[in-house]
Amino acid sequence: MNATASPYSSKAVEEANSIPLDQIDVADTKLFRSGTIGAYFDRLRREDPIHYCAKNSLYGPYWSVTRYKDIIEVETKPLIFSSEAGGVTIEDGTLALDTPMFISMDPPKHDEQRRAVSPTVSPETLAQLEGAMRQRTGEVLDGLPLNQTFNWVDRVSIELTTQMLALLFDFPWDERSKLTRWSEVASASPESGSTVVESNEARMAELGECLAYFTRLWNERINAPPKFDLVSMLAHSPATRDMTPNEYLGNLILLIVGGNDTTRNSMSGGLLALNEFPDEYRKLCEKPALVASMVPEIIRWQTPLTHMRRTALSDTTLGGKQIKKGDKVIMWYLSGNRDPDAIDQPDTFIIDRARPRQHLSFGFGIHRCMGNRLAELQIRVLWEEILKRWTKPMQIEVVGAPEATDVSIIFRGYKSLPVRINA
Amino acid sequence: MIKITFVDHSNVRRDVEVPEGLSLMEAAVQNLVPGIDGDCGGCCACGTCHVHVAPEFVDRLPPMDEMENEMLGLVGTRDKQSRLGCQVKASQALDGLVVHTPIGQH
Numbered sequence: 001m002n003a004t005a006s007p008y009s010s011k012a013v014e015e016a017n018s019i020p021l022d023q024i025d026v027a028d029t030k031l032f033r034s035g036t037i038g039a040y041f042d043r044l045r046r047e048d049p050i051h052y053c054a055k056n057s058l059y060g061p062y063w064s065v066t067r068y069k070d071i072i073e074v075e076t077k078p079l080i081f082s083s084e085a086g087g088v089t090i091e092d093g094t095l096a097l098d099t100p101m102f103i104s105m106d107p108p109k110h111d112e113q114r115r116a117v118s119p120t121v122s123p124e125t126l127a128q129l130e131g132a133m134r135q136r137t138g139e140v141l142d143g144l145p146l147n148q149t150f151n152w153v154d155r156v157s158i159e160l161t162t163q164m165l166a167l168l169f170d171f172p173w174d175e176r177s178k179l180t181r182w183s184e185v186a187s188a189s190p191e192s193g194s195t196v197v198e199s200n201e202a203r204m205a206e207l208g209e210c211l212a213y214f215t216r217l218w219n220e221r222i223n224a225p226p227k228f229d230l231v232s233m234l235a236h237s238p239a240t241r242d243m244t245p246n247e248y249l250g251n252l253i254l255l256i257v258g259g260n261d262t263t264r265n266s267m268s269g270g271l272l273a274l275n276e277f278p279d280e281y282r283k284l285c286e287k288p289a290l291v292a293s294m295v296p297e298i299i300r301w302q303t304p305l306t307h308m309r310r311t312a313l314s315d316t317t318l319g320g321k322q323i324k325k326g327d328k329v330i331m332w333y334l335s336g337n338r339d340p341d342a343i344d345q346p347d348t349f350i351i352d353r354a355r356p357r358q359h360l361s362f363g364f365g366i367h368r369c370m371g372n373r374l375a376e377l378q379i380r381v382l383w384e385e386i387l388k389r390w391t392k393p394m395q396i397e398v399v400g401a402p403e404a405t406d407v408s409i410i411f412r413g414y415k416s417l418p419v420r421i422n423a
Numbered sequence: 424m425i426k427i428t429f430v431d432h433s434n435v436r437r438d439v440e441v442p443e444g445l446s447l448m449e450a451a452v453q454n455l456v457p458g459i460d461g462d463c464g465g466c467c468a469c470g471t472c473h474v475h476v477a478p479e480f481v482d483r484l485p486p487m488d489e490m491e492n493e494m495l496g497l498v499g500t501r502d503k504q505s506r507l508g509c510q511v512k513a514s515q516a517l518d519g520l521v522v523h524t525p526i527g528q529h
Contacts, residue, residue: 115499122500124527357471358464365468373529
């Protein structure tokens with residue numbers, strides 16, 4: 001790919017550039033599905049980087065923050081831009097946000113609850129986990145078929161992230177596919193056309209089963225000595241042991257979705273990116289140590305979460321625009337991660353960037369992804385183990401078009417990625 | 424030039440000499456000192472440049488602002504000597520500063 005060319009079709013660019021600014025509504029799943037959303041973000045960053053969509057969008061009026069540096073400004077002012085007042089997604093009530101979880105709390109409660117669970121992903125814990133993770137990753141890879149087409153999403157991305165969650169929760173191993181299902185159910189949005197569940201009632205019923213299951217695990221662990229799994233930590237920590245069942249469910253959903261729907265898609269998106277940029281795949285095979293800088297680049301490239309939302313608690317200005325108390329403010333990570341003022345050649349996948357972790361996919365400020373180093377570790381171990389087994393460029397070949405996940409304005413990912421390992 | 428010593432988790436010492444005004448985070452990253460990540464590039468927004476300042480230097484440092492305090496509040500291994508490296512700039516008063524880096528940043 002030519003590094004300077006727009007990655008979008010000329011028709012998409014023309015459409016994005018000709019529509020009147022005040023008619024632009026980037027929160028349109030059609031644009032995400034067709035892959036043309038980037039052309040609209042390009043225009044907004046250039047012409048109206050903090051853009052108000054007043055028209056009758058599916059989600060009501062909202063501000064779009066599209067530049068990297070403006071997104072950081074919103075992220076670092078949690079007392080003005082609240083996560084609690086209206087939730088963290090453009091659509092009210094997704095992510096089962098009627099259940100309380102620390103991602104949608106403001107200080108000080110956010111800080112207390114987050115501190116209670118953050119030891120599960122501390123550097124010390126990750127160092128302990130790495131061995132088990134590497135062994136299981138190796139087993140999954142060794143079980144893959146050679147010289148025939150299979151779905152990378154099912155066999156690798158979903159399998160590995162589900163196994164990791166089961167390890168973190170010390171969840172009954174043979175029932176771990178329940179975790180994948182609950183993750184999909186929690187993040188489904190029947191209102192915007194998702195078919196994972198039939199209705200919100202059906203979703204809440206399944207999440208009720210999730211709560212019942214985890215309540216059983218809680219009761220087992222609260223009566224046992226504390227250990228290093230998430231359920232035990234929540235049950236024993238002074239900050240979380242008195243949670244209501246609803247708060248417990250909220251935190252479980254947060255950890256399940258956070259640890260599943262995101263990393264899974266980076267595991268698929270990374271392989272796809274290497275196939276789209278074969279020179280990078282070659283570079284990687286020549287110098288496997290580049291995995292370290294490739295991992296954050298994969299996470300930038302994929303941007304598994306398109307946005308996070310805040311709600312203004314008071315009148316304020318941002319980039320010269322007057323934001324009113326109560327306004328919905330959307331930080332489009334997908335746009336900030338393609339901002340040429342912050343990232344050199346943002347539309348090119350480059351595995352040896354100098355400062356690869358300067359991307360927005362984990363957010364910044366007090367709500368920065370708690371599991372960021374866990375996510376990086378999982379993807380790093382995956383690629384280290386891949387390169388021990390299959391050392392040639394393009395040896396893991398994407399042989400057909402990927403299929404995007406069920407319609408979502410929040411998650412960017414894949415349902416299938418047909419792959420063949422040429423051995 | 425200001426001398427700063429970074430001591431890593433396994434007690435390996437690394438001395439760097441940096442110009443006045445450079446932050447401890449930049450001093451480490453530019454000199455390839457491991458143990459400091461600085462994911463956000465220095466705007467006090469990620470908490471991945473956490474250092475423990477040697478006790479004799481703690482009182483010489485500029486006071487902590489609200490944002491730094493808030494970000495450090497999320498760091499599990501925070502103690503009275505904790506600072507974020509991006510918020511402490513090299514200066515004559517800090518010549519010879521010794522800071523300890525944690526086992527990992529997250």
